[in-house]
Amino acid sequence: MxxxxxxxxxxxxxxxxxxxxxxxxxxxxxxxxxxxxxxxxxxxxxxxxxxxxxxxxxxxxxxxxxxxxxxxxxxxxxxxxxxxxxxxxxxxxxxxxxxxxxxxxxxxxxxxxxxxxxxxxxxxxxxxxxxxxxxxxxxxxxxxxxxxxxxxxxxxxAESVARQAMQAQLQLLQAQIEPHMLFNTLANLQGLISFDPDRAQLLLDQLIQYLRATLSSSRMEATTLEQEFKLMQAYLGLMVVRMGARLNYTLDLPDDLRSARLPPMLLQPLVENAIQHGLEPKIEGGHITVQASVDGGQLTLTVMDDGLGLDHPGQTKGTQLGVTNIRERLQVMHGDSARLTLNPNDAGGVTARLTLPFQPSTTTTTP
Structure with a gap:
């Protein structure tokens, strides 16, 4: 019928x-x-x-x-x-x-x-x-x-097909970040189990809490700065368990930018790179600062550390997956109106500055 x-x-x-x-x-x-x-x-x-x-x-x-x-x-x-x-x-x-x-x-x-x-x-x-x-x-x-x-x-x-292709590409690029971070953490957890089971258990508990907070939001098309900073706080809390007093951090998010919208999982690869390649190889550790600001319709996210720096001989060399992933995602979503730069600090360390169009929102995503 x-x-x-x-x-x-x-x-x-x-x-x-x-x-x-x-x-x-x-x-x-x-x-x-x-x-x-x-x-x-x-x-x-x-x-x-x-x-x-x-x-x-x-x-x-x-x-x-x-x-x-x-x-x-x-x-x-x-x-x-x-x-x-x-x-x-x-x-x-x-x-x-x-x-x-x-x-x-x-x-x-x-x-x-x-x-x-x-x-x-x-x-x-x-x-x-x-x-x-x-x-x-x-x-x-x-x-x-x-x-x-x-x-x-x-x-x-044609526009519908292009949007579907772009969304599929974004989902593929976004999905690369999750196992990258997870494998690094599990490798450190494996090392802790043999000589410090208590810290290993604490690290595992923190990892479970972090995954619960991130797995749902990381698959959304957009999130807010408030949610992104909360995820960074959970991630840095996880890293503090692993590094102890060698790691200190500051999260600076103005109240009027909490509801600003952006693609998820942009900050996490930058913070992870700062710790893995800058602060963790440094004997005394260091400090990492994550800031957000807006100027002339452009949202700027800054991740600054006082670690070893870009060209220090003691720095561990990575695959640059996180940085490459972010640049490809920005190019797909915003073209030439968004960019990511990495610059050495005068006192040591690296400043990663991510700039993209400011998208205010009247609603706030809760974790």
Missing amino acids: PTIDTVPRKQGFPYQRLLADARYALLLNVLCALFVTYVLSGGQSFLLNLLASMCIGGIAFLLIDGIRLAWWGEQRRAPLLPFIAVIIVSGIVAQVTGTMMFGWLANIDVPAPIAMSPRNVGMTVFTLAAASAAFLFFSSRERITRLQTEAAQEKAR
Whole structure:
């Protein structure tokens, strides 16, 4: 049994389209009156010719366009031969009835419209020519409209495919971050188990809490700075268990930026890099600062550490997966309006600065 959506619905007569076409028909009638007055009739009364043109042309328009819309509708294109027959019959009927109507309205005796006089034959031919011109005009107009509609539909389909491809690429890039962080933490957990089981258990507990907080939010299309900073607090708490007093951190998030929206998991790779390659290899450890600010419509996220720095010989070299991932995600989402820079600090360490368009939000995502 067909559903409601699949049952064909009977379409009513398209009165709005008929009224829209009437504007062009009226204009054509005026042009015909001008042509008859100043070209064919040598300066006869324009008003009388206009009245005759309105009577004959109006009836021809109602018959031709009315039959077309009633029989073939707005969306279907009328077959050529049947529609030519409609034009010929409608033109003859319009010439006869329109001439009679003109004589009645103008109170003028006009020759019998059915008489085969040269004048009647000439006016009938002129009416058919005008109707044919109208047919060509409306056919071209409908064809252009149909092509524009098809082009708009094709553009919408292409944009939909592009959005789906971009979303799939973002999800792939985003999914790379989670196992990267998880494998690093599990490797450290494995090392702690053999010589400090208590700290290993505490690290495992913190890891479970962190994963509970991140696994749902990391798969969202967007999050807020408040949520992102809370996740960084959970992650840094996890790292403090692992590094102890060697790690200190500061999270600086202004209240008016808490609801700002951004892609998830942008800060975590930068903080992880600062710890893994800058602070952890340093004997005395160090301090990491995460800040957020906005200037000129651009949101700036800064991760600054006082670790070994970019080119220190004691620094562990990584795969640059996190940095590459962030840059690719920013390029996909924002193009050249977003960027990530890494610069050495004068006193040692590295400053990672991430800049992207500021997207304020009135709602705040809760963990």
